[in-house]
Amino acid sequence: MCCGLAALLGILVHVSVTDQTVGEARDHALDRLAETTEAFEAGDRLPPGAGVDLAGLPAELRTLAAGGQRGTMVGTGDPYPTMWAAGPVSGGRTLAVRVDYAQGVRTIEGLDRAILGSSALAIGVTLLVGAFAVTRVTRRLHSTAQVARRISAGDLDARVGDPRAGGTPIEGARAGGTSTRGRAGPQDEVAAVAGALDTMASSLQNKLLSEQRFTADVAHELRTPLTGLHAAAELLPPGRPTELVRDRVAALRTLTEDLLEISRLDARSERAEVDAVRLGAVAERVVRAADSGTGLRTEVRVVRDAVVETDQRRLERVLGNLVANAHRHGRGPVTLTVDGGVITVRDHGDGYPEYLLGHGPQRFRTEGGARGHGLGLTIAVGQAGVLGARLVFANGVGGGAVAVLTLAGS
Numbered sequence: 001m002c003c004g005l006a007a008l009l010g011i012l013v014h015v016s017v018t019d020q021t022v023g024e025a026r027d028h029a030l031d032r033l034a035e036t037t038e039a040f041e042a043g044d045r046l047p048p049g050a051g052v053d054l055a056g057l058p059a060e061l062r063t064l065a066a067g068g069q070r071g072t073m074v075g076t077g078d079p080y081p082t083m084w085a086a087g088p089v090s091g092g093r094t095l096a097v098r099v100d101y102a103q104g105v106r107t108i109e110g111l112d113r114a115i116l117g118s119s120a121l122a123i124g125v126t127l128l129v130g131a132f133a134v135t136r137v138t139r140r141l142h143s144t145a146q147v148a149r150r151i152s153a154g155d156l157d158a159r160v161g162d163p164r165a166g167g168t169p170i171e172g173a174r175a176g177g178t179s180t181r182g183r184a185g186p187q188d189e190v191a192a193v194a195g196a197l198d199t200m201a202s203s204l205q206n207k208l209l210s211e212q213r214f215t216a217d218v219a220h221e222l223r224t225p226l227t228g229l230h231a232a233a234e235l236l237p238p239g240r241p242t243e244l245v246r247d248r249v250a251a252l253r254t255l256t257e258d259l260l261e262i263s264r265l266d267a268r269s270e271r272a273e274v275d276a277v278r279l280g281a282v283a284e285r286v287v288r289a290a291d292s293g294t295g296l297r298t299e300v301r302v303v304r305d306a307v308v309e310t311d312q313r314r315l316e317r318v319l320g321n322l323v324a325n326a327h328r329h330g331r332g333p334v335t336l337t338v339d340g341g342v343i344t345v346r347d348h349g350d351g352y353p354e355y356l357l358g359h360g361p362q363r364f365r366t367e368g369g370a371r372g373h374g375l376g377l378t379i380a381v382g383q384a385g386v387l388g389a390r391l392v393f394a395n396g397v398g399g400g401a402v403a404v405l406t407l408a409g410s
Contacts, residue, residue, distance in 0.1 A: 002126040010115040017111050021104045026072040029085035029099045033070065036097050040089060050097040052089065057096045061086045065094040074101060081105040140190045148197060156205040164188060165195030208266075216263035222256045258375045262363070265382035272311040272386050279338045279407075280305040282312060286319040287336060296327050296334075303339040308407050314383045315407075318391070319343065321376040322403045328376075330401050341407040351395035360393070 036050040061073045061084055070087035081104070086096040143160060150158035226249065233249050236242040264270055280302040287298045319336065322345040326334045330347030337344040355362065361377035377393075380403075384391040388408035396402045 002130075003123050006119045006122050006126075010119050013115060014108075014112060018108050021107055022074070025083045025099065025101050025104050026085075029072050029083045029097060030070070032097045032099060033085040033087055033095070037087060037089070037095060040095055047097075049099070050095070052093050052095055054096045054098070056098075057086060057094065058084060061096070062094055065096070066092065137190055140194070144190070144194050144197060147201075151197075151201050151204075156201060156208065159198045159201060160194035161198070162191045162194035164191035165198065212263055212266040215259055216267075219256050219259035219263060222252070223260070226253050226256055255375075258379060261379055262375065262382065265379070265386070270314075270383075270386045272314060272388070274309050274311060276307055277310050277312045277315065278305065278307050279341070279343065282315060283319065283336050283338050283343065286316050286323060289316075290320055290323045290327070294327075297332070298323055298327075299333055299335045301335055301337040303337060305338060306340045308341050310387055310389075310407055314387055318380045318383045318387070318389075318405060319345070321380040322405070325376050325380075326401065326403075343405045343407075345403045345405075346396060346400055348396075348398075348400040350401075351399060352393050352401045356393060357395070 032047075032050070036046055039046055040052075056075065056078060058073050058075060061071055064071045065086040065088050068088050070085070072083060072085045075082040075084050075098070078098075081101040083099045083101040083104075084096060085099070086094050089095045140162065144162075147158045147160045230246075230249050230253060233242070233246045236245065280300075283300050283302070287300050290296065291298055323334065323336060326345055326347035326349075330349030330351075332348065334345070334347045337346070356377070361381055363375060363378050381391055384405060390406045392404045392406070394402045394404070
């Protein structure tokens, strides 16, 4: 719009000044023609630049004068800019005068140069200012979008922290405190969006922290009575009812321990104890523990063994949960493959459900009447995060669920 306005103003000034300059030159030429006509009729000597049927007179102007009219015209074939004026005289001849028009042409050319220079300067300054202003806005919007993506990925500590978003609450996830950012300046639309995003993230973080604390408190409260219940169940006389009670108590204890582990993972208080681990040996140990006493069989394939720096206990926890999930929700044969730092667990069942492939494991959600609480894969993902590993779920081409664990540095 600024460039268009500058061009329009330049054109208007050019047309106006050109009309004025040409008009003044024409008036001067007509005045000279009137003076020359009086001198011609009085028989006086004609002034320089005037004469009858002068050479170089434009044909259009000669025709106009022959028709009994007076007129003016800028010459085109003259060695220098000339304004011609002509009119009829006795005998069907044409009386003409020519006036130097070079000054008018120089005036118009100088004006055009000034218009072009000022327009270019104005457009350049406008573009620079506009680019600077737009770049600042787009940079802030890009930063806000990046923070929104980080929050969507689970980083609830991410904040935009726009200094113009005055009065935005910034709430600490770890300390649980709340502080208010003072107003540093007038708030614009981008700052309003950034402030709303920070407020939403703080609110969502507080709600999740409240739920995590509730889960941890419930698990801790259940732990003590379950310990006593387990001890009491061991004192019951042998029999089928006793076996049922012991089985349910064991299931409750396992669920409570899983909830406690998830609460620690949510609090990000877990730290890996790194040591050199041979993956082939770990895979064999995990499979033996998973298949022992269950009648299940898991095949171990070591394509390429490797020694990696990782936490062996957490790695065994991840692989054990993946193998148990494959047996519980899939069908055999179940294979655990070690290929360098990449470990794959595959079954040949119906595969993972769509919600899990799209959004990852969800607690206490299973489909198709499957047994379990949906916590095994959730814990596997959390422990993989502590290890700095990447756990990906997919469905195999020929059917079955495929879980691929890629350890850090692989």
